[in-house]
Amino acid sequence: MSSEYTVSETLDVKGQSCPMPIVKTKQAIDDLEATEVLEVIATDSGSMSDIDGWATGTDGVELLEQVEDGDVYKHYVQKTS
Template sequence: MSTEIDIAETLDVKGLSCPMPIVKTKGAIDDLAPGEVLEVVATDPGSVSDIDGWATGTDGVMLLEQEEGDDVYTHYVRKEA
């Protein structure tokens, strides 16, 4: 992670494929308070573009960063409002 991010909750969606990572991410974000960050850990390579597109098209959500590791994709999403 290039910057220090204060993570409120981690969501493990490893082994799930589209659309489930997005469905579960939306549910977890809904439970957070504004300003809190959700870390989403996925194995679906499509989650990189899926979560980016979802965050871009969703009011009150901001994608802070995405990282690719050894077949694991980590996304940091902040609830804005």
């Protein structure tokens, strides 16, 4: 994980498949303040492209980093507005 940001909240969606990681990520981001960072921990390999695509097409969020750690995928999403 990068030291350029601090995680404000962690969302554990391990064991859940599409579309739930995206649905729960959006709900969690809505509850954050601007500049806060959400860490999403998933086991669905599709979450890598799903969260990237969602963040790219969604105003007010930025995907900072994605990390693949074995069977676990970590996504760091910042609320920008």
